[in-house]
Amino acid sequence: MITTDILIIGAGPTGLFAVFEAGLLKLKCHLIDALPQPGGQCAEIYPKKPIYDIPAFPEVLAGDLVDNLMKQIEPFQPGFTLGERADTIEKLEDGSFIVTTNKGTKHHAPIVAIAGGLGSFEPRKPQLENLSFYEDNGLAYMIKDPEVYRNKKVVIAGGGDSALDWSIFLADIASEVTLVHRRNEFRGALDSVDKVQELKNAGKIKLITPAEITKLEGKEKLEAVHLKKGDETTRLEVDSFIALFGLAPKLGPIADWGLEIEKNAIKVDNSLDYQTNIPGIYAIGDVNTYPGKLKLILCGFHEATLMCQSAYQRIFPDKRYVMKYTTVGGVTGFDGTKKEAPKAVVKAIE
């Protein structure tokens, strides 16, 4: 069981900055994120794109913003459960919570702050009949263990980096790799495209474009796919079909936690502290809604700050505290580091 003061669900910019504000109040944080790396959308969708509305940053790349946040919160030693999705929540008698991920990791904290953005990123699924029957039964949306495909006939569909990268990787493992895409053009790193071209010329990858998979077939498990190119449909015997159509965010299991949902977002009390209808559970950043809500990183930062003050009061109802400026109080990390403004030097003139 992982224990912490504030359990943050979502490691995007808002969740990361909450670690800093909590740290100033000597509260420890642990973050859960479905993606394998911190940064949320900024890291997953547009790391190389600029943002122009972060106060005092005339321009910053989304990936750099995440790197800077990670550096800023380092002294507060946040814990991370990455690549796992927060699935269930249980409220204990003392008012604290246990959050369990899809992989069974349990987290215990008096405060839960949902900073889940648009939700957790889940694979986009093709629109085919009997899809769920073949899932994990010959059909996959991500590759966990490439060895599963050793000496197997594999069809990969998709036009982005993951489709290209896995085609290249599996070319040496699988007995046959067929890459199917709806266009002749691929959107991916140039050297990956060149590499696939090379492997195609060498006969190690079969490339079928522009085409798409239209039907899955098999009694017990996937045995064949139907492939449509132009007006012609062919049947292709396969062991595995890997559909790599990118990721799309879904609010997911959080929607079933008993929280008040409006406009696909979690309703919070914005006049006070961004708490949800369940005391002790807060929602900050893009995942929440209130009158006048704007989904901006800078608003998420503000919401995270107010949430932490409220969380402190909730954990220590009898303690008095007033917010202190970092220029005055400095930043004392849990790792023993201390940053503070240099003292003024007083020297007489003779």
Place this chain on the structure above:
Amino acid sequence: MTDIKIHITDREGTTHEVDAPTDMNMNLMEIVRSYELAPEGTIGICGGMAMCASCQCYVESNHELPEMSDDEDAMLAEAFNVKETSRLGCQLHIHPELDGLRVRLAPEE
């Protein structure tokens, strides 16, 4: 003239005639959101970067539209329910020549 008329058929099949400003650097996805013609969280998910297809629409009038960028083209190659007339609303900027445009929102993925 700063406003143009656009006819938008929502996902339930109802057509709305709306006024769209041409002087606010808006795109069609944002017009749809500003009139709440699709629930928040189901359109413009990526914010307008042509990185999701939640604002896909079918253009039903013969207006001359800007050419597709590589980003839009690639996204539509991976989207579902794509037709010949598909465009991403976020890539259609509102300007006076689009007066009278008719579009239909594609179903949610």
